[in-house]
Amino acid sequence: MIKVKEVIQELERIAPPAYQESYDNTGLIVGDKEAEVKGVLTCLDSTEAVIEEAIATGCNLVVAHHPIVFKGLKKITGRNYVERVIIKAIQNNIAIYAIHTNLDNVYNKGVNERIGQQLGLVDTQILAPKAILKGFIAYTFDERAAKLYDELKAAGVIALHQQGHRLEGQFEVGLQTRVVGLLRAAEAHSSITEIENKATNVGAGLYGDLPEAMEEEAFLAYLKERMKVDCIKHTALRGHKIKKVALCGGAGGFLLRQAIRRKADIFITADYKYHEFFDADQNIIIADIGHFESEQFTIDLLADIISDKFSNFAVRCTAVRTNPVHYWC
Numbered sequence: 001m002i003k004v005k006e007v008i009q010e011l012e013r014i015a016p017p018a019y020q021e022s023y024d025n026t027g028l029i030v031g032d033k034e035a036e037v038k039g040v041l042t043c044l045d046s047t048e049a050v051i052e053e054a055i056a057t058g059c060n061l062v063v064a065h066h067p068i069v070f071k072g073l074k075k076i077t078g079r080n081y082v083e084r085v086i087i088k089a090i091q092n093n094i095a096i097y098a099i100h101t102n103l104d105n106v107y108n109k110g111v112n113e114r115i116g117q118q119l120g121l122v123d124t125q126i127l128a129p130k131a132i133l134k135g136f137i138a139y140t141f142d143e144r145a146a147k148l149y150d151e152l153k154a155a156g157v158i159a160l161h162q163q164g165h166r167l168e169g170q171f172e173v174g175l176q177t178r179v180v181g182l183l184r185a186a187e188a189h190s191s192i193t194e195i196e197n198k199a200t201n202v203g204a205g206l207y208g209d210l211p212e213a214m215e216e217e218a219f220l221a222y223l224k225e226r227m228k229v230d231c232i233k234h235t236a237l238r239g240h241k242i243k244k245v246a247l248c249g250g251a252g253g254f255l256l257r258q259a260i261r262r263k264a265d266i267f268i269t270a271d272y273k274y275h276e277f278f279d280a281d282q283n284i285i286i287a288d289i290g291h292f293e294s295e296q297f298t299i300d301l302l303a304d305i306i307s308d309k310f311s312n313f314a315v316r317c318t319a320v321r322t323n324p325v326h327y328w329c
């Protein structure tokens, strides 16, 4: 018997929640983490239709990329789709788990690595690596210091030093909850600081090379086909071949500067606004392929991560196309 929390553990081993952005709401949103998993349904958006599909297919755990709830809900009466999803999930004993910007921010088995694979990119790297080491200084009671030292060491803290009741050390940001928990349990006074240390496997966006340079128009046709898009919004072509490609699933406009700095010929992302397209300024091509389209392979990615580890229950990819955007071409 596999519990919901065991599936969560595996997902969070790949993408620790500490890597999520501050506005995010990754984690178990509805449901009981002790419940037995009967089946898993993966999706980008846990819409009402997806919850109905879960009920119909006997899946009691929905694993979504986008959290259905971002902000506090004061009343849950079913007056909008978010509230209706929550009510339906609870009434049918369905758990909803979201793995969002933490999955965007990991290189291995992350959202962007999968897009890079879909495009056949080689020598891929994170576009904007995140600072991931943190440091701390803590003061505790003399009699607790030695035990706290051992606990922190066992938790994976590095550069750990103890002098009397003072301890200092460094840890990967993914360990922060654990480290803070240990410091609190020892009633330590502590301060935590960022350390300038860029990870190569954690951060936003991705860039890499095509095995062979392609003409711009040929590349756009290839992009359309590989990413299954009906239509690409892009800035003016530059008359250069495409070799270096930068990308970010979802709304990645904030990475344009890094894409230009890496000398990418094209930046593939979504959710671009009219005025932001001007920022390409002949330095790069911006290609907006749509938010759903850019992240659609995350549905298979999530199913792969779970079925690679567990074989006791069925793992399905949703058959519902949850894209709220339709095109009339």
Ligand SMILES: [Zn+2]
Binding pocket: 066, 249, 250, 251, 291, 295
């Ligand atoms: Zn997204």
